[in-house]
Amino acid sequence: MTSRVAARWVFFSLLFFGPVAVSQVWLGAPVYVQNATDEARVQEPVASGLCFPAGNNYIDPNLDFELVDGNGNSVPVQFKVLSRWWGPRDDASFATKWALIEFLADVPANGTGVYFLRQGTRAQGNLSYQTLPGEIVVSTGAADFSVDTTQFTLLKDVQVGGVSVTGGPGGLIVHDVNGTSIDSVLTETLWEEQGDVRAVLRQKGSIGSLGLNFTVRYTFWTGRTDVKVDFRLENNNANGELPYLGSSIGHAWFEDLTLVLHGTDTGADVQLSDGIRDTNGGSWTLEQDYTSPNDALHMLTGFQLRESGPNINSVQQDARADGTVALRGAGSSLAVSVDRFWQNFPKGFSAAGDMLAVDLWPAFGNGPEFGGQWGLPSGPVTDPLSLDYYRFEGGRWKTVTLNLDFRQGVFSAAELTHRAKALEKPLMALWSPEYYSKSFAFGTLLAERRNWNKVSNNRYERMLDVLARDDAADNQPSLGQIGLPGFRERGGTYGGRQMYGWENFGDLAWGDGFCSNHYDLVWGVLVNYPRTADYSFFDIGRDLVSHRRDYDQNHTQDPSAQRRGGQYYEKGYWHGNYGAPAPSHTWVHGLLVWYVLTGDEGAYEAAKEVGEFVARMHPESWDGWWGSRIPGWQIEVLLNLYLYLGESTYLSTAQQAMGNYEQKEQASGGAGYVLNPGWTSNPHAQTWMHCIMFNTLGKYHLMTGDPSVLPLMGRMADWIVNQVVLEVPTGPPSARTTGKVWGRYAPGWHQDPSVHHQWVTIESLSYAALCLHDNAYMMLARSLWESVTRYHQESPNNGSPHNYNDASTFSPIAFRMMQYPNAETKVMSNVALWGQVFMAADAIWDNTF
Template identity: 25%
Template sequence: MTLHGEMVFPKLSRFDRNQEPCSLALPLPAGALSNPENFSIWDGDRALPCQTTVTSRWPDQSVRWLYVDFLVNLPGLKEKRLSWRLEPSKPPREGSAAVVVVDGAVRLESGVATLHLSSPGDILELRTGLVADGASERLLGDCHHPFWEDDSGTVWKAVLDQDGWQVVSPGPIHAIVQGRGKHQSEDGRRCFDFQLRLHAYAGKPWFQAEYRLLHAEEEAELLVRRIAWRWQAARPLSSAGQRAVARSNYRTQTRELSGNDGILEQEIDADWLLFESNEQMPETHYGTFWGDWREPGQFGLCLTVFQAQQIYPKALRVGADFLEADLYPASAAPLVWRQGIARTQRLLLYPHAGDLPLADANIRSLQYQMPDRPVLPASCYQQADVLENVWMNTSYQPLEAYLVQLADRRLRAYGMLHWGDAPDMDYTTQGRGRGKFVWCNNEYDMPHAAMLMYARNGERRMLDYLLVAGEHQMDVDVCHYSPNPHRRGAQLIHSADHVSGGATPSHQWVEGLLDLYHVTANRDALETALGIGENLLLLLQQPSLQQPGGSSARETGWALRSLLALYRETGEQRWLDESKKIVQQFHVWQEEFGAWLSPYTNHTLIRVPFMIAVAASSLMRYYWLTSDAAVGELVVKAMDDLLAHTLGQDGRFFYKELPSLQQRGAGLYVLESLAYAWDLTRDAKYIRAGMPQLLATLAAAPNYGSGAKYAQENAVIWERGLSPKAFAMYSMPLLMFGRAAAEAGLLVDDSTSGNA
């Protein structure tokens, strides 16, 4: 059993980063680690300070996923290699972060800076203190507070609820507190839920704020004119005061203002994005956006908005006695915020000495936008057995290149509620949005597809694709509130405005959300996945889903995949019990009709290869968990039936069995289920049957798009290729079939000809 391993920090900054706060999400095999205290990270022969959180356990209660915060010295212009061991250590204590409660008052400490937090029931305010060279705390007399403004001009300030602050992580490396509440107007009305999560890091003067807004009101829509985070200084700047605002793409452009007259402003809007060239993958980095206020010889504050360009519009205003970040500026058209939608935005709050060079503030801001992340070898994920078996025994470069291009060359959308998703132009041109964009809503689980790619190739941007898409799914694609219980907690189907569609079992996915939880330890992702599960349990009670043949095979097929993922994650029997009902239904369906036939016209029941393949692939996941031989036989029968009835003479599968629908277009999920038939039988006929489709797919290069940008529906669209649905839909089938074909000896890499 593996008791140690390595990680590498790729070369990133040209500057040394001393005691840099970093994190690691480590998968472990069953039985390897029971007590997280028996874990350590080493830099050569020196143990590093670290803090562990178990995010998932195996059925034997050993650790499946371990999230680790640690401090490390990273050299400029060099990579850094560390090792991890399943053994305890006693690293030297070098400062600590903590949540401190004294007489009911809560403060967040890093050892060199402090945030004093407001009391339950009060307007949410944060006050800053600095500690220099072991001296006593120096309170700055300042105040941070968030608010929003509606279309009538009413200002709503965040008010902490009576539950007050909850400790998410006590430290000592990374301390986190969280508070919830509603915004309140001056006349006492309350509207718009919020969650504020605050982070402190040992020995560092900066704090991260995660401000999440959620529309849980009875109104179908709220018109938002402005959302802002305001920092109010205790007194105005003197005539020697300094202010600056900055934004960057390639090199940071900084504007400065001396003295205490006027207001310094900076904005990012659609026009700026349309006419600015950016060649970076924006999930990993686009640029930065910060404002700074300082009194020389005393103190200052630098505030950075995370991914401001991507989640545009944004604005900064720095006055003589304040610094404001407009998370949605009043200069933009009012934002229609629909019921059930949430959105998280992040800021770096950096109180500093008044003589801190602006260049240093800029470097920290850039580091915040693109932090160092350690990379584990693919063998670590493979040996831990925490993901599907997508590990090939030979490299087939045409397949690898195709998948990387699909992942990278995607349609993207910048915008407050759009970043992390994109419209699907096929759905849109079909008229499904009645003239508006039809947003994918992360259909087919884009986050999980990105996780699989990251585990296989270790390329940093794949992890960032997971983080960005997963957060959009968690915030926007899932309905967090509705008076309709069939919508509440559901991931909504691809639709206009993200949420105009309904909820159905065939369009809800949780594996990527669970990945997001494992790699970030953010329990919002886990709770969102569990909420989807609760919604599925309710939807599955509908009469059409209780009878075999009452719906398409994908309806309960996709639901089965999500329920099984939740069972693996939690071990709760109810998820498996509901899965057993679905499995039994597929048995009866097969016996009654001879195949998983679906209703189409009023007088037909037909085979739909794509939907049957989805069901077979989900049943295979049940087989992995239970080793139920009868389920394995069911998968093989389904594939034999498809080969007999839906495979054309050209070696490709029909779209649907009906004579009017026998054009080729079954998609690639049939390849995944053929791979499982191979796994169960070791009969190469299933691989040979899928090879024409595989080779035809790889021979047709993905649509790379024009690269054009245009503004529409409060979004800036970047036409970089197909919608994210394509990557999400193709990756698992191609990986599974490629792996099986390599095992069968039918996939041989020939780099010169590209033939198999």
């Protein structure tokens, strides 16, 4: 395929989404439902985002489609529009881009269920509703749930078969540092979704003198006796300890926070997945805590499980509970499962009489034990209250997901085990990976996984795999096979770093504290789920995105906090405490992908906050200081927000920012770069930052077809080729040098040769080939790619030739690498971020896309 034909293929097939094959292949194509557990799933919920092709005329998929199983039987189904092509999700004049498909599926153990979407009249579910004075009643056909609208009671009543299986309203119990019980006040109840298959009811409230708030989402399904509850604790006050984050400190300290349910039997027993506790209504507790690991490289051994009750007094080391417990009464039972229970220690359950308490922040815990803006975990604690109580900083969120189930009769041990597994690994539905690569629904070029028949591309696929699986890593001497999961379990680079706990889980440690999922590691992991259909990417990705959504972003609503809505900076042992959120370190694409894959409204809310943050940073007025990545990342954020949320202000601001950048480039001489005057003794450009800006321009051009950016891209591409690329691999494959690029540039001056920065440079060359229709850019990108995928851990000072045919000479593939100790999170997030466009371009050039 010629370069011009290749570019036109991208332009017309992806920009305008015109080919009939792309538009029609999905209709009638299989919808695959994945079950990642070892137990069969029968009539269990599926809520997954599916993308629809551009050019469709489907405004409300509920009016156009039915879902059938493999036998052709119509299945009750419901859709919720999440995103529209080039317009806001609530504007019905725009076609559907992403919609949440919602239904109950049957899937074999460790297997896949196959369903088909086709035009027709959908089968409906049995959900119905009553709005009564002071309550809303949701009837699923299997149970009736009553939710109080005057005060927060969790659930006011639940009936199964017309009989109450709860002993009265539940509630929220919170104690302050003085042990005083703090009342909660309900401030809002509204429907986020109200259908006949699935419904989501949202409640908001405040927790009195603590200054905390909460959001609760209840998800009901047709034909089921359980309800999913997402409880989000919020501190909407200012942080106040960091610059630009408010004029006063708005942290909250408290002793405990517990959700409470009541059964119908004051003499109830407790049941776990390993058996029944004959408590007969006596006091019982289960405490998931952490002490000290056996050694610094085996962090899981530090978990401790304590249980006490009538004739029970047990302490188990290296023990982790599955987070499921049932209150077993004479006539009815209720069961509670807490997602990621032990991972977010401390957690607990307690029971007495007819009460079952879910200790989300139990009284035996505390922290995080804060050591100050510049502190180390080994240093003195500067917040003495955090030694005894929970410290919940201004601007933070934390969400806990629970499943509550009710029945007449009892749950078996096997049923409780099943509940824990089902909550830990929810069913997910996907199109085939090939469709995602053709749809451009993620706003960037992607190529589905395949056997590439190329050493370089297959190695890159394995580099991505280590983000989700240890078995994809090479077995390194003295280290073993370490992917991202193993990196977390071993305690980081050298061990001993705690990546579990309610404030840590989902973030990763590196040399400067915690990384706050920098360089959009969330995107780098999650996007590989639809492009590979490998559930492990979804599984690890949801841990990362939960932290990114809740704890790695400043959510304060205090108008004095200029940097509110930004992602916390990548440095600091208490998740961004080193400095305020910065436009150079805020990303949003991972949040948006999670939103369209799952319908998570929390991710939607967080993404909107990021947009407001960027607007306050005014990228259209960037002054040219401190590197081109500052406008580059901000424009990237705006383009991604426009692609998924469809609001035109995002696009117009991005266009203004690009115009401003070109003015700065012209003022620097019009040679494709902007010198940073912040380096007063030697104003220069950091080359990789310019590549970030260039990649944003390339994305914009493929997205819109706007030719106005092409002259600027041409000048920047020439500069990259002539001044950034230091060494192109030369010699025969058996004795070939490795590629290198310069890290810093000023006219007549270069510094910092780099192997690693080839990744972002290759992405720039790939965009240059696609947008500027020049085959030479692609050939150069391929040459560097063949080098960096084999020798990504090579020292830039090594000029010796290598045997590109000898796999024993290649750099090991692993998350814990030898060349970049304590920088693994940055290196691997960069690798994941800056390879997808090349892979797609390479396939286009080979006519195999």
